[in-house]
Amino acid sequence: VTRCAYVNGRYVPHADAAVHIEDRGYQFADGVYEVIALRRGRLLDEEAHMARLDRSLAELEIAPAMSHAALGLVMRELVRRNRLGDGNLYLQMTRGVAPRDHGFPAGVETSLVLTARRAKPQPQALVEQGVAVVTMPDIRWGRCDIKSIALLPNVLGKQAARAAGAYEAWLVDRDGHVTEGTSSNAWIVTAAGRLVTRKTGNDILAGVTRRSLIALLGEQGLALEERPFTVAEAKAAREALLTSTTSAVLAVTRIDGAKVGGGRPGKLFGALRRIYLDYADGAGASG
Amino acid sequence: VTRCAYVNGRYVPHADAAVHIEDRGYQFADGVYEVIALRRGRLLDEEAHMARLDRSLAELEIAPAMSHAALGLVMRELVRRNRLGDGNLYLQMTRGVAPRDHGFPAGVETSLVLTARRAKPQPQALVEQGVAVVTMPDIRWGRCDIKSIALLPNVLGKQAARAAGAYEAWLVDRDGHVTEGTSSNAWIVTAAGRLVTRKTGNDILAGVTRRSLIALLGEQGLALEERPFTVAEAKAAREALLTSTTSAVLAVTRIDGAKVGGGRPGKLFGALRRIYLDYADGAGASG
Numbered sequence: 364v365t366r367c368a369y370v371n372g373r374y375v376p377h378a379d380a381a382v383h384i385e386d387r388g389y390q391f392a393d394g395v396y397e398v399i400a401l402r403r404g405r406l407l408d409e410e411a412h413m414a415r416l417d418r419s420l421a422e423l424e425i426a427p428a429m430s431h432a433a434l435g436l437v438m439r440e441l442v443r444r445n446r447l448g449d450g451n452l453y454l455q456m457t458r459g460v461a462p463r464d465h466g467f468p469a470g471v472e473t474s475l476v477l478t479a480r481r482a483k484p485q486p487q488a489l490v491e492q493g494v495a496v497v498t499m500p501d502i503r504w505g506r507c508d509i510k511s512i513a514l515l516p517n518v519l520g521k522q523a524a525r526a527a528g529a530y531e532a533w534l535v536d537r538d539g540h541v542t543e544g545t546s547s548n549a550w551i552v553t554a555a556g557r558l559v560t561r562k563t564g565n566d567i568l569a570g571v572t573r574r575s576l577i578a579l580l581g582e583q584g585l586a587l588e589e590r591p592f593t594v595a596e597a598k599a600a601r602e603a604l605l606t607s608t609t610s611a612v613l614a615v616t617r618i619d620g621a622k623v624g625g626g627r628p629g630k631l632f633g634a635l636r637r638i639y640l641d642y643a644d645g646a647g648a649s650g
Numbered sequence: 651v652t653r654c655a656y657v658n659g660r661y662v663p664h665a666d667a668a669v670h671i672e673d674r675g676y677q678f679a680d681g682v683y684e685v686i687a688l689r690r691g692r693l694l695d696e697e698a699h700m701a702r703l704d705r706s707l708a709e710l711e712i713a714p715a716m717s718h719a720a721l722g723l724v725m726r727e728l729v730r731r732n733r734l735g736d737g738n739l740y741l742q743m744t745r746g747v748a749p750r751d752h753g754f755p756a757g758v759e760t761s762l763v764l765t766a767r768r769a770k771p772q773p774q775a776l777v778e779q780g781v782a783v784v785t786m787p788d789i790r791w792g793r794c795d796i797k798s799i800a801l802l803p804n805v806l807g808k809q810a811a812r813a814a815g816a817y818e819a820w821l822v823d824r825d826g827h828v829t830e831g832t833s834s835n836a837w838i839v840t841a842a843g844r845l846v847t848r849k850t851g852n853d854i855l856a857g858v859t860r861r862s863l864i865a866l867l868g869e870q871g872l873a874l875e876e877r878p879f880t881v882a883e884a885k886a887a888r889e890a891l892l893t894s895t896t897s898a899v900l901a902v903t904r905i906d907g908a909k910v911g912g913g914r915p916g917k918l919f920g921a922l923r924r925i926y927l928d929y930a931d932g933a934g935a936s937g
Binding site: 467503 | 670678765791
């Protein structure tokens with residue numbers, strides 16, 4: 364099978380997939396994206412991703428490239444052509460191609476690009492031992508609720524984490540509270556056993572995995588506090604977690620080198636990961 | 651003449667100029683750029699642009715795609731092929747093409763794209779009547795000193811300015827001070843006749859036109875204060891100005907609808923524009 368991508372109306376070999384150099388995604392980061400997990404060929408949380416995509420587009424006044432129904436067909440066709448089981452779909456819409464000028468151009472068509480790839484299996488060590496995070500100031504812009512491709516600060520944060528031997532960076536606002544990771548949401552479990560994660564707002568992305576996990580918590584009757592927490596509170600927490608489409612749920616067992624929860628993934632993590640993966644393999648995915 | 655662009659080693663018709671969809675410039679805004687003015691086919695302030703480019707690349711740990719000498723040859727060849735007199739050169743380097751993953755990829759080659767275009771003549775009305783600006787909160791990230799392509803906040807600011815019938819938006823920090831425009835630096839002239847512009851730092855781009863004008867001020871023995879100013883101070887100023895590569899020097903005669911300096915371009919503006927354009931047409935440009 365030749366890996367293929369979808370670019371502005373055509374299925375093309377991934378290696379040849381190209382966009383014009385004056386696509387505003389390339390010159391202005393003027394676009395948005397979604398990453399959707401595939402579980403045995405089915406799209407996980409498709410509706411939530413489509414709803415978030417619509418919201419991002421609306422905030423930037425970018426016209427959707429096509430309807431949800433049409434996009435659903437394209438996504439499924441791309442999965443089929445790439446013969447994917449477990450993997451990820453990447454979907455990007457930008458404001459289109461126009462002579463370079465900051466303001467919105469008139470009469471352009473929204474660009475649409477999709478890629479698909481097989482998931483590398485998540486290393487068992489990450490699940491069993493948990494991951495390390497490092498903290499750093501959140502220097503991103505004021506609209507992190509928009510899932511835009513202006514990801515340079517996230518790139519720099521992730522790279523700094525890796526250079527420090529960590530899996531992720533947790534970004535910290537001016538008040539000392541964790542906002543989120545560079546590509547994941549951040550959670551802790553208090554001494555009283557309550558899950559805490561920051562409330563959505565302009566300062567974080569409304570993660571789809573975060574959202575699904577919150578819904579599952581409700582079904583299980585587990586308590587959640589949506590509020591900011593400090594780095595000190597996280598270091599002293601019983602457990603810490605992160606969630607994202609590509610990581611699902613992982614335990615955070617080190618923060619800036621300090622062990623969290625004795626340095627081992629905790630019980631609530633184990634339960635939440637199980638609940639989440641059951642959901643992902645069942646009701647959460649749409650064929 | 652078919653308009654042509656330079657893309658990763660080749661001169662190609664502009665209409666066909668394309669980059670791979672997994673170029674990190676397209677998915678992560680992981681790149682930097684420069685816009686260089688052409689005056690009668692010569693590059694204005696080439697050395698200053700190259701120095702700033704080097705600094706942006708170094709801050710992001712992106713390897714230069716080629717030496718200054720080689721880049722100089724490419725720029726001149728592109729000008730020649732496009733038979734340009736007055737115009738603009740656009741130059742962009744990104745971290746390269748790699749499977750999508752936030753951290754820096756190993757073993758990639760820096761992407762290099764250049765475009766060139768004829769300058770639309772600056773409308774005389776802008777020069778004679780000055781321009782309007784509107785102010786809005788500066789919600790950009792913390793490293794505006796890096797000339798990155800993560801320009802979405804600038805795009806939104808410029809569009810909001812145009813929607814308000816203004817030429818530019820002046821961005822205002824948490825303390826009420828103007829940082830800069832979305833694609834220009836901001837200046838005022840105090841009642842005492844002193845020019846004021848914000849000091850360079852992480853919060854603004856070190857504009858090349860700003861830099862050249864400051865050097866020319868020194869030659870003329872004109873006083874400059876490099877310090878922040880408030881919106882109120884700007885509205886009450888004797889004159890206000892903006893500078894950029896594509897606008898050169900323009901008078902700002904309205905701020906949020908209020909007239910500045912009686913709503914007419916001032917004397918210092920006239921002198922500075924003349925001094926700057928003399929420089930641009932002479933010593934500033936390199937063949």
